[in-house]
Amino acid sequence: MIDLTLLRRETEKVRHMLARRGVSVEQVDELLALDIRHRELLARAEEIRAEVKELSRLVGDARRSGDTARADELTARSRERGDEERHAAAEADTVAREVRELHLMIPNLPADDAPDGRSEDDNVEIRQWWPGMDEGSPFPEFAEHQRVAHWDIGAELGILDLEAGAQLAGSMFPLYRGDGARLLRALTAFALDAHFDAYEEIRPPSVALTETMMSTGHLPKSRDDMYAIERDDLWAIPTAEVPLTSMHRGDILALEDLPIRMTAATQCFRREAGAAGRDTRGLLRVHEFEKVELFAYCTPEQAIDEQMNILSRAEQLLRALALPYRVLDLCCGDLGSASARTFDLEVLSPGVNRWLEVSSVSWFRDYQTRRANVRYRTAEGTTAFTHTVNGSALAWARIWAALVETYRQPDGTVVLPDVLAPYLGGRTVLQRR
């Protein structure tokens, strides 16, 4: 949620910032008007309530001193005012709900240096990397044997069985087998080990309460993109960001404990409603995938460094895997609604010949912690909302695809980078068994 106090005090500025990402002035002004109305109603209800409390006190005094007539008279008056109070409070509540409903739907304020733009076409590429770049090699030319789509390689080597996945759970639920399944396990272990020095490893539940989904901003806005387990009021998590953001829900953190860094490997579930038919072949877009996430709670001052740290770690993994990639600075129009600034990492996968998004590194300011009520104690002794940042390092389904396509040999086998050897029992060759 954005800061309503800021909206009241610097309305013009907030209007402008939200306009950059396509929120209409009318919507902002509606929120402002509702907020003003709510505060008026609240003030009135509280005034009457203060009277009722005072009268009740006097009733107590009168009864104790045995003045029954006076007590009865005061009780009658208090009852009358009490009725009025109930009315006023109910009215204030109704408007409060309207404010909250609208407030929850307003996206975050973009960072000042997030680029202008309306859609993904306006994202700014800030750098590319490829193996050998530092030594002056040009961007890699891919050979014919690398121009095979991962779904064909998967079928050929018997390491990816999309038909079996579809039979069990429907399309876009991949099933990996043999070396393909092992590769996935290796990638997770490889990444968690890489982050172990600075990030606490967490294994959160794969499902979350509605309240938990609200905190990150996934609800109510993206409700149709989530899998729901209605009977138990649970939701399948779309990313580890959801449980991690709520780890300290309601807490006041000590300044010296910040930043709090965590990493988690989880399954991620996404309905991908509205994405039907778009880039959905093979592993390009799936309903369930595994991902290692990096996350930090931090102060506003630490936020940019923490975000850069996550971005750099995600890049280090891609470099270790020697996969060519580019970094995009998302424009205001393409930012996720909770994010103030996001960098996407995309790898070029030669078989499908496309840039695949494998990481998204975001700074949320206090948008999520305002919802989750996560604060910290400042040096001045006051409380302030904590900032959150997070990013994938990395999302495996598309990395899996990029790896098998990039490292496919002329003989049809796949030879993976040596860094993975320790996690593959020393054997980096994927072949038909």
Add this chain to the structure above:
RNA sequence: GGAGGGAUGGCAGAGCGGACGAAUGCACCGGUCUUGAAAACCGGCGUGGGGCGACUCACCGUGGGUUCAAAUCCCACUCCCUCCGCCA
């Protein structure tokens, strides 16, 4: 799934209808004393909303209800503990 017990400030723990936002102890932060520290003593010490402010309102697991008045009474739910059943 069944039967009991519980949930109060950072922690421990009182309060069980009337000035209770809440005793007390510990912890913590100031100060006095001390060469310094400890002890002792004095003072402070939850969070949030509204208002320029005096001030006011809300919060005792959550949500409803009763009452002039609820931490306190009633109902429902959640979580924790003990026991039984089932179970990887």
